[in-house]
Amino acid sequence: MPERVDEVVVGGGVAGLVLARRLAMAGRRVVLLEASDRLGGQVRRVRVAGIDVDGGAESFATRGGVVAQLATEIGLGGEIVAPVASPAWLYRADGTAQALPATSLLGIPGVPLAADVIAAVGTRAAMRAQLDVVMPATVGADATTLGELVRRRMGDAVLEELVDPIVRGVHSTRADDLPLDRANPGLRAALLREGSLAHAVLSLRESATAGSQVGGIRGGMARLVDEVTADLELFGVDVRRGAAIDLGAVTPERAGGVEGRVTLATAAPTGDDRLVSVVVLAVDDPALDDAPRGTGLLVAAEAPGVRARALTHLTAKWEWMREQAAGVHLLRLSYDRHDLTDPAETARADASALLGIDLPSPLDVAVVPWRRAVARTHAVDGMHRIGEAESGTGLAAVIGAAEREAGRLLGALSGGTDSATD
Structure with a gap:
């Protein structure tokens, strides 16, 4: 007879781990199937110059507190840290660099006529964006994508010169292709509540946990996977790595x-998935000590001579990492491709252009390829589904959706409903 349990979770990424943990905590018999020999999906550590570095997600959005709540439950609440209070920069299509506006969200300015917005997009474009505050709140409230909303309320220049580079760096896509409610689930409601997109941005920024839009974990986000995995063992989840799984044969009642x-x-x-890669460089160059581009840069798609879509100066962003690195600088570059001929040299050249410094050859390098799932064609009707393809990019979105799905599944057993939110 076939083996039978209460719950079968297919996939050992963060979403699967969180769901399996929550179901097992409620007393369900759970089997988790992972095709590879590693758990965590797009959260993993790599070692560069003797230092553990996140090769996938290295921070999380603080909105809603869902990631912080999970971290606290698994004993990492005291290890949550905020990044250094230094601005990120934008590498523009004309090859110049500019600090991002201080009061912005996904590049959307909270104060359109602020000096740093004018410096980034010009006076004419800033004045066009200012029209947002006199428009009825309903203008753009029915937008389906982030790009549509920003274009209608603040104009093309803000979209193309501020929002698109950030969306490209964070979500590996264009703002016109990013569903609005995935970009920020609270943005539409904040627009209607506050009366303008600019005021919505200010409101969402003010409500961010600990005054920061992102947070991290001392020692790296991979610690989150370590502790959730330990909980799976504690609660009796049967975790099967290297499982033979034919996704085409999975049904709502049977898998593996x-x-x-x-x-x-x-x-x-x-065919719609995006193959991307992360390259982490360890560099010894005192010229980086003063963090010439703050915590890093996002890159406009048309920027000349640079193939990276984003650079994070890890040792400038995270105090704990700077302490561990002891004078070595760690630079993380993200690419919308996975077939770089010479990753170390490509990343070194890109980092030199972005930071305005002719960097020496790296002391060490790590290359991590990723497949970013963007399609929802991976399950038959009626199957319960979670993960990045369903919730969108980012740990807050992925974990929040997994927690809500756990509530729905457990609520269905008791005849109740779940009201969990991000």
């Missing part, structure tokens, strides 16, 4: 030869 209520927490490869 195990019967039970199935939740798919992974996505089959499709």
